[in-house]
Amino acid sequence: MDWFNLHGIDLNHPPSDDDFIEPDGTEAPVQGASVDGTGANSGFMSVDDTTHGAPTGQTLSSEESGSDGEVQSTPEGFAPRKPYLGMKFDTWEAAKVHYNRYAEHVGFSMKMSSSRNSVLDKQKDKYLFVCNKSGTNSEKEETEAVKLRNRAITIRTNCQAKMRVKRKGSIWEVTQFIEEHTHETIKKLGLKKYLRSHKKIPKEENKFIDLLDSVNLSAGRIMDIMSELYGTGKAVPYDTKTISNYMASIDEKKNVKDIPELLSYFEELKK
Numbered sequence: 001m002d003w004f005n006l007h008g009i010d011l012n013h014p015p016s017d018d019d020f021i022e023p024d025g026t027e028a029p030v031q032g033a034s035v036d037g038t039g040a041n042s043g044f045m046s047v048d049d050t051t052h053g054a055p056t057g058q059t060l061s062s063e064e065s066g067s068d069g070e071v072q073s074t075p076e077g078f079a080p081r082k083p084y085l086g087m088k089f090d091t092w093e094a095a096k097v098h099y100n101r102y103a104e105h106v107g108f109s110m111k112m113s114s115s116r117n118s119v120l121d122k123q124k125d126k127y128l129f130v131c132n133k134s135g136t137n138s139e140k141e142e143t144e145a146v147k148l149r150n151r152a153i154t155i156r157t158n159c160q161a162k163m164r165v166k167r168k169g170s171i172w173e174v175t176q177f178i179e180e181h182t183h184e185t186i187k188k189l190g191l192k193k194y195l196r197s198h199k200k201i202p203k204e205e206n207k208f209i210d211l212l213d214s215v216n217l218s219a220g221r222i223m224d225i226m227s228e229l230y231g232t233g234k235a236v237p238y239d240t241k242t243i244s245n246y247m248a249s250i251d252e253k254k255n256v257k258d259i260p261e262l263l264s265y266f267e268e269l270k271k
Helices: 002-006 092-106 139-148 203-214 219-230 240-270
Strands: 110-117 124-131 162-168 171-178
Touching (some): 092 110, 092 162, 203 219
Antiparallel strands (some): 110 124
């Protein structure tokens, strides 16, 4: 516990009613938060793209860009290189991670729209990554969003922002990049963590949250601790709901892992 004391974190503080998970594993519902276009108009530092641009033909390795499914923490003030035609990556996963980092910096959420197999080797040779507001909402989605005020429903604006990569030999190259959006981007740093493609916990912090979860701290208390470590809650790149979902996924994996052991136990009882 010396580490906690060193950082001024007291795990033995008098707990409030919602600090700890109940013995049956339940806790008070966590209030989620979401962002729409109305809250995106303050506090963004512009960066000269020519300063951070990469020379044509430079390949970004998987090590530089991360790997698929792994969230990389982007240092405050760091501006990912803006994609450009001819930009190269070792893998399509590296291209995806880089575009997601760029999306976080600009202030929008991205998703993979489509992929295509090569007619020659039947392997994937094209991927298209687009803004999360691409396309349009169905009439049903628009009605539900108004009637239920369901902020989980993304209001699409037929945004055309996108990045397409194509496999050329062993390298993936950007063959299409549209920068402009048809909507306001999120400029306030504290709101970007609510965007769908950025609501994940960096890999290097998973084990620490696992440790806090193992001593039955609630998602809210864990968020308090992470806020202290980051210096402020606004700097934490995820929210309480993200932690709650992660903890639920851990419990689910534990339950699935325990099933074979339980079956073996009952088989032994029959003997």
